Structure formats: C-alpha cells, structure tokens
Amino acid sequence: MSDGSDAAEAGAGSGGDGDAAELRDRLPVRTNLTPIAEAVAAADADAFVAVGDRFDDDLRYLTRFAGPDRAYALVVVPESVGSEDDGIAGRAVLCAPSQFREQAEREFVAGARDRSEGADGGGADGDAGFHDGVAREVRTERVGDHAGERAAAVVRDLLDIEERDRADSDRTALVSPSIPHDAAVYLERAGNALASTDAVATARSRKTDAEVDRLRRVQRAAVAGMARAETVLAESEVVGSESDADGDSAGTREPSLRWEGAPLTTERLRRVVNATLAARGVRDAGDTAIRVGPAAADLRYVGDDPIRPGETVLIDVSPRGPDGYRGDLTRTFVVDGDGGWERRAYLAVESAREVALGEVESGATAASVHGEAAAELGAYGFDPNAGEGEAGFTHGTGHGVGVSRHESPSLSGAGELRSGHVVTVGPGVYDPDVGGVRLEDLVVVTEGGYEVLAEYPFGIVPTARE
Template identity: 75%
Template sequence: MSGGSDASLRPLRTDLTPIVEAIETAEADAFVAVGDRFDDDLRYLTRFSGPDRAYALVVVPNGPTAGRDGKSDAAGRAVCCAPALFAEQAEREFVASARDRGGDRDGDSDRDGGDADFHDGVAREVRTEGVGDHAGERAAVAVDELLEEGDSSAEGDGRPTLLVPPSIPHDAAVYLERAGNELASTDAVTTARARKTDAELDRLRRAQRATAAGMAHAETVLAESEVGADDDGRPTVSWEGAPLTTERLRRAVNAVLADRGVRDAGNTVIGAGPSAADLHYVGDGPIRPGETVLLDISPRGPDGYYGDMTRTFVVDGDGGWERRAYVAVEAAREAALAEIEPGVPAKTVHGEAAAELAAYGFDPNAGEGETGFTHGTGHGVGVSLHESPSLSGAGELRPGHVITIEPGVYDPDVGGVRLEDLVVVTDDGCEIVAAYPFGTVPQARE
C-alpha cells in the first residue's frame, strides 16, 4: 500500500523574517549558519536538501535588492554559498520556491495555507564564488560584501557582530572570527522551528500515517503469532513457522515504512521483556509470551519531517505487572492531553503525567536503570526527531507546536510500557496526528 505522491503536499518554504528580526533586536549586523544536509537548522532555513558537504547561509537586514512585489527596500537579503555542482539545485530549492504561489504561516493567524503569494520580503540569491574555499571563509566574504553593498557599518570597534546558531562548526567559527567578526549565539532558529506551518504539518501527517501503518503491521504480526517452546523448553513466540525476534519484527515494520515512502532512519526501536526497559533498544532478542513488547517507530518522511509513535503489547499475557503498568500509563497520557492548550507552561503537562503515575505507585522521578518513570513526557518533532519545545523545559505551549505525549514506566528486570502519540497544539486545545488504537492484547489491524 503506497503512501501517496509528494506532489499533493503544499509548497514548503521558510519565513526568514524571524532571523532578520533577531539581527535587528540584537543590534547585530548579520546572521550566519554553516553546515551540510545533516544540519537540521540549515536545512530548515534554506530548504536546500542536496549537499553532503559544507555550505553557508548569510542573512542581513534591509538590503537594497527589490523585495515583495518588486518594490525596493526588502526586509533583508539572504545568500546561500552553495558548494560546487549544486548551484542549480540551490536556485530551485532556496530561491525559486520562495517566489512561487502557495500558503504558509502569516504571524499568529491565517494558518490555513491559502492561495496568497508567499514572500517574506527577504531577497534570496545563490553565490558560487570561491567554491574551493572553506564554507566559513565563503560566508565571511559574503558578509563583507553584503554589509558594504548595504552601506552598513559596525559600531564600536568596527568589528561586525554576527549571530550564529549554537551548533555552528568550530572551524567555521574560527574562519569568521579571523575575518574580523564578533560572534554571538542566538536561539532564533530554534524558536522559529518550534511552530509549524500548514505545509510542515502536511509532511508531519504524512510521516505519521506511515508510522501508523508500520505499527498496524507489527501488531498484526504479533496477533497472528503462535506460542510454543524453544529447544530448551522455554516459552517462545513464532510467526510463519519461525521464532519471532525483535530484529525480525523490526525488519517487517521497516519494509512497510519503505513501501509508504519513508525511511526508518535507524529509529525503529523494539524491545521485549527486559530490553523493553531500554529506551533505545535496536538489538536482537527473542519475543516471549507474557512479556511486554514495546514498539517505538520514528521514521523520517517527506523533506526530512519525522513521525513518532509508541505502543506496547503482550502476547498471551497473564495480567500481572504489565497490566498495572499499562493502566497507569494510559491514565498519565490522558492527564497530559487534558492539560494541552495555548499558554499552558510546558512543564505543567509533564507534571500532570508524572503525578498520575505516582498515584498508581510508580516512582515519577526514577533515574536511568531504576524502576519507574525515567524520562520526560514529551518533546517537539519536526525536521529533527527531538526539537523544541521540551515538556520538561521552560516556556509555554503555542498553536503550531508539534509535540509527543509519551509517558512510560519501566522495570529493568521485567520490561517496560510506553504509549506515545504525536500532537499538534491548536488554538483551543490539541489534535492527535494519525490516532491509533490502544490495548495490550495485539489485534489484526490489516
């Protein structure tokens, strides 16, 4: 079953206005980011998906190039210093896409992705000069040229101040500083990424639907499995005539993800019994009756956006520890969801989930390797699997935040139970992305 064509997705663009505003608020001269296609901040800012080698983005405010509707005094200028052989792709993905028609976010309102022209007033261009030089050197040259063209002059000692993401590579920072610039870290990109546009939500929904399909196949495999015994007489679970292991089930899930047009990205976590208490188990082990089977599926879909879902099943369970844990985690999930609305402190959501688990007798502040709740209730999801906001961190929830709700309890000697959904914060509450059924007893879903 196919996941559908990406042609149906709304155009994906990034509004660079928050970056321009951050420069002006900080009384800096420019913003610089350096990385490659594995740098999620840079990929988000440029929508440039190709290069496996370093490139740079430079943004300056109030450039002289024509902006919206051909008028002068654009809000800013943005230059992508593309690597060799990628100029045409950069022109298409970074420059042309920001001129095409299509809907996107407009401040705090009009999130329906209408037919209005998108342009953030930031004039974009691609430069290929100095392609043999380090990306940091090329960025420094672009900064000098853009500031000179804009007749901008640094205050104080004459050294321009550049805002950079905290993750800027050390060697790039050295080149920028050697060129006479002062660097200052900014969280502007993190903040901008946290609230998703309608086009981004399209991609997250596509990825999460594929995630649900992978979960349905895994649950069906478990439902169709048979209980028997291995050569040593230990109870075991078999499927299609062979022992079912975590690795075999993982491969079955990943095949469905691939058919749906998403990549597992090494993020299909499946644990059984004690390994279900390992939050990131990707090893191979037997699946046995009566033990928890925890499946955490997080594929990467269109334009790098992730899905994320966890369910826990038990084949031929006896209703012991795993049943009590499951009831507690279900209650914690409901308590967390009930708190989600704009303006609520993120920590409140985590606090309610933890309090519910404590009410069921589980330690809500357990350390790694201990019995109880050992992690936060959720995190942001976008072009990174873990991004802002964190439900254990500061700040308030806002419309457009996409977060996981994933309470869990674990006993390293017995197993683990976790339930996770992807949630969009809306104007009046929240929406679960690609809802999936609950229950410890696996059912055939295909």
C-alpha cells in the same frame, strides 16, 4: 501559526479535497526567513550566519536545500542593508558547492517564490518576489575556500565592506549555538564578533499549516507500520513449553513466538515495519526501535532478541518523510500475558497519557503537562521521579518534533505551549527486571487544546489491524 501563503497551500492542514491534497504534495514546504532577519535587527547585529551540511537540521530547515555532505553556508541580512532595493525585508545568500547550483537554485530560490494570485512574475529573467519578502540567491564562487570563509566574504559584500577594513570592524554576526568551531574561527578572523541566538530553534518550534500537513502524513505512515507490527504479533503462535509432552524435565525449553514458520525476533519484526514504511514513501531513518522484556526498560538498547510470550514488546516507530519531517508513535503489547506487572503498568501509563493531554493547550506551561503525567503515575504506585536504570518513570513526558526527531519545546522544560507547537505525549514506566511500557502520540497544539495527528488504538493484547 503560518504565513498566509502556506495556509492557502496547506488548506489549513485539514486534508481538503483530492485536488487540494494533490497540490500540497507537489508544492515544496517553505521557510519564512523574516524572523531571522528580525532577530538580527533586534540584536543590533549585522548578519545571521549558519554553517553545516545536509545532516544539520537547522540549515535544512532554513534553506530547504537537501544539499551535500560537505559544509555549506547561509547568510541573512535584514532589510536592505548595503542595497538600494525597495520593498525587501532582507537578503539571504546560500553558499553552495558549484556542482549543486541547479539543485540549490530550485530548492532555495525557486521554491520560495511568491505563488499568490497576481504576484509579480518579474521580467525576462523571471525575478518574481519572494513569499516572505526576503530576497534569495545562490553563490558558488570561491568553492575551494572553507564554508566559514565564504560566509565571511558574503557578509562583507552584503554590508559593502572592503576586505582591507575587516580588522577594524566591530560588526556582529548572530549564529546558532551548534555552529562548527572551525567556521566560527574563520568568521572571527574576518572581523566578525559572534553572538549566539535561539531564533532558529524558536522559529522551528511553531509549525506552519504546510509543516503540520507534512507531519500528519508521515505520522499516518507510522500508524501503518505500527498496525503491521501489531498484526504480526497477533498472528504469531506460541511454541515450546516448560517440559516436553511426556513431562520430562530434560526436554524443557523456553516458550517463544513463531510467525510464518520461523522464530519471531525484534530484528525480524523491525524489518517488517520498515518495509511497510518504505511502501508508504517514508524512510525508517534507523529509528524503528523494538525492545522486549527487560531490554524494554533500557531506552538506549539496540539488539536482536527473540520475542517471547508474557514479555512487554515496546515498539517505537519514528520515520522521516521526503521533506525531512518526522513521525513518532509508540505502543506496547504483550502476547499471552498473565495480567501482572505489565497490565498494571499499562493502565497507569494509559491514564497518565490522558491526564497529560488534558493539560495541552496554547498558553499552558510545558512543565504542567509533565507534572500531571508524573503525578498520575505516582498515584498508581510507580516512582514518578526514577533515575536512569531504576524502576518507575525515567524520562520526560514529551518533546517537539519537526525536521528533527527531538526539538523544541520539551514538555519537561520551561516556557509555555503555543498554537503550532507539535509535540509527543508519551509517558512510560519501566522495571529493569521486568520490562517497560510506553504509549506515545504526536499532537499539534491549538488555541483550545490539541489535535492528534494520526490516531492509533490502544490495547495491551495485540489485535490484527490489517
């Protein structure tokens, strides 16, 4: 699940005492680049190249560099290719903009130094070893060139290839499937045959203890945001009626909710949630989704609607923490409901969540988790294979979460769950004419089952939680 250094720093992700928690807060999360170097060697390739910007989650994961919104590049070569250094598992070069050099040195290089007791502190230049054996450096030359050109130049340098020989080269560079087209063109023009690799997605899917610790803390902030939203709903009052006090139909108005003297809308509730997230040191990342009534059945809907009694209120909180890691928590509530469709749907989804969790353990097939949830919803009379816009279960049961809100593994895809996978388990049922119900939690897969990273209670009727 992790390399030894991260396990020691994270206290196995179990919380630890106050001093250990404070230490974890100060230490940066680190990425083991050894699997990337090993993937290059296993493919009989020469280098791995990634190109992107701070919005590229693969590059953010690989470098831990929260860099600029312009393209930069990472090159990794295995072992000591083109070098006589002993004891080096690989070399990694970050091609950063010159004005970001200090930040890159701090986040990419210094953050990856070996912190173990007795580690070599290096000479006068402080050249300590690296926690994963992959030596790192930052280069800022040729900043006027495209990031793809800079990466190609680094590949040639690390492999000790002369510029004039590039046209005759048969070297191969592994790249992520999402590499920008223009960067790929520059690499190919420099004599590199490109081959796609899933090594980064595979590495990202199994979290270290330090990563799980970060995810847990972001999820706890999501819990605080959800508690605030549920409390607001519980404290709201129903106003309006089908007719005025004298029974005059001319005075008819639709009931709605008011909170602290003003109408309660999805946007107002969203802002309350986001303020709570900010107070907990995380960002909403534009992903706090609140949908009511029929709109709750539209997974892509974003709008500002009044919240009315009797309608499902689906609240999805997915914040981003300071290290880039995400949370994901969903609950559904109904204020002053009549116990009809929404109550039956809630019971079905709650039961589907339980049976799906019963399948989660290392070695279980991901598809079996989805299959159990779908079968349970079918047993309650909901279509387990509904298409988009139809009534029933219209999406997968869950997905991986890390520095991206959605990443590997998918619970409706192929493959097996492994210890260290962090996934959501969140079945749901929807009816475009009525509303939607979804219950979603974030769990880490363990050898014998799973751990919910932050518990949140269940109940369709909102309760004051603060």
